[in-house]
Amino acid sequence: MRTSQVLIPTLREEPVEAETVSHKLMLRAGLIRKVAAGIYTYLPLGLRVIRKVEQIIREEMNRAGAQELLMPIASPAELWQETGRWNFYGKELIRLKDRHEREFCLGPTHEEVITDLFRREVRSYRQMPLNFYQIQTKFRDEIRPRFGLMRGREFIMKDAYSFDQDEASARVSYQKMYDAYQRIFTRCGLTFRAVEADTGLIGGSSSHEFMVLADTGENTIVYSDTGTYAANVEQAEVLPPMEMDTDAPRPLRAVQTPRCRTVEEVTKFLNVSPAHLVKTLLYSTGKETVAVLIRGDHEANEIKIQRLLRVTDLELATPAVVEQVTGAPVGFAGPVGLKDVRIIADHAIKALRNVVVGGNQLDTHYVDANSERDFHVEQFADLRSACAGDPSPRKDGTLKATRGIEVGHVFMLGTKYSELMKASFLDAQGKECLAVMGCYGIGVGRTAASAIEQNHDDKGIIWPFPIAPFHVHLLPLTKSDQTAQVTLQLYNDLQAAGLEVLWDDRDERAGVKFNDADLMGAPFQVVIGDKGLAEGVVEVKTRKDGVKLKMPPAQVATHLTRTHTS
């Protein structure tokens, strides 16, 4: 393709609206343009990348035995009411009414629609297992869209849904998708890791997220330094402490801690380590207020707390509630003498002796508090997030932490949707059974953006070959007949060799062409100019390492096909 015949509006300056590398570069390299918050147009170059990622996904999904179909973007409210998600999904679901006042939503995901299809069309175990997928635009009215394609409100997703006769078979389907995902992200040139993830209130036995390792990731993952364990911190299990404090209990004392509210302030003032302070977090569940005790240097994990309490709604109590419950302003809550509130605690608390806790009174804390003697904990459980340095829950090493971008998620759904929507089939014994389901998502745009996060330098994008919008960027620098002739010849030769070629035929100076080519990030650049042609050569530059090779034009096609496959 010739640059003069395609819209590639590169930007010289950094767009102010963009924060992350991938967002900046996607705008600067002319891949996308914003239409509204979290809603983008894919320009020709960006669309080529999207299509490449889609094609890789399509090939691997087909290879794994999934069949492609395409469901509608708009779906009727009734289906969503059947599963209760019409209400549960809340404001994230974009709703609309047709001319007859009938309610619809724009699909954020398609469990309802696919389950409806299954129950209408599938009768017998002989038709199973089944796995359907689609690559389609989704709408989620995100609270805060950001980072360009990383978190859009409208985005392209590959979603797949499997239907099996039983758990064992469902696990096979799940594993097939897991393996397909490994191949997909590997082919996209990403460094990633599959981690155990939260199964949330949906339940089910397994869930894995595929995390692209990048500092700009919105998730934290932990993994064993010597073993295979890896999980999202939200999910990662924390083992109960191995060793107990052996100090003899000292008598409880109240001390004045003027203007000390935070863990940092209190521990600094009292000169104790945060590991010997217990913070008391008050949570409202909608039904009651619960006190959660967490060691000062640990982080409460609200998902774990929700799971233990079996609630879907969990929020830190408002200052008014805190004051009502503790009789003191925020910052001085403690378990000692706390009335009418259940107290639950993280495992780590059990091991502690003589700790600092809030005094339930302004500017007051207790020191040398001990559980059972001074306060009663109803239940100890794993309630905190894992952190670097914790032992791996598989006992296969010590955990390390890193940031990740979630590009894919595979999920065992069990019978949640088949039960609610009565998606059943007849087994070999003629018995009616519920389909065991799985669902599997990949963010297409997010995958492309992640590739940029992992592959760029200060000049621009460095596309992995399989998803590059073009493989070769032809840069004729001079206007001689010879240059024109060689360029045209190369353009034809390289395309004949199966390479996708972008030909910068603009009347621009060398510097402009070089900079734009580096920005757009094709894996190879071929520079044609009178200087080289005088010696009978053109220059082949590899974007990744900047290495330049001189060779006769006739050798370029062979050289490139050999290089990129090696």
Added chain:
RNA sequence: CGGGGCGUAGCGCAGCUCGGUAGCGCGCCUGCUUUGGGAGCAGGAUGUCGCAGGUUCGAAUCCUGUCGCCCCGACCA
């Protein structure tokens, strides 16, 4: 939704305190020169100053409202 910030030419910004002809750089158009890492000179085009009210002889500037966007926290591919 809570907190912070911003809306002035295609892009990046100044002007706003203290009301009085709307500016700068880049880009764009024309011409000449230049041509291997973001050229030089000359000429030119481009704005309902986010929108709606109000105050005023007069509003980009002051007041009120509203919409949009960005950043920090709870969701997710």
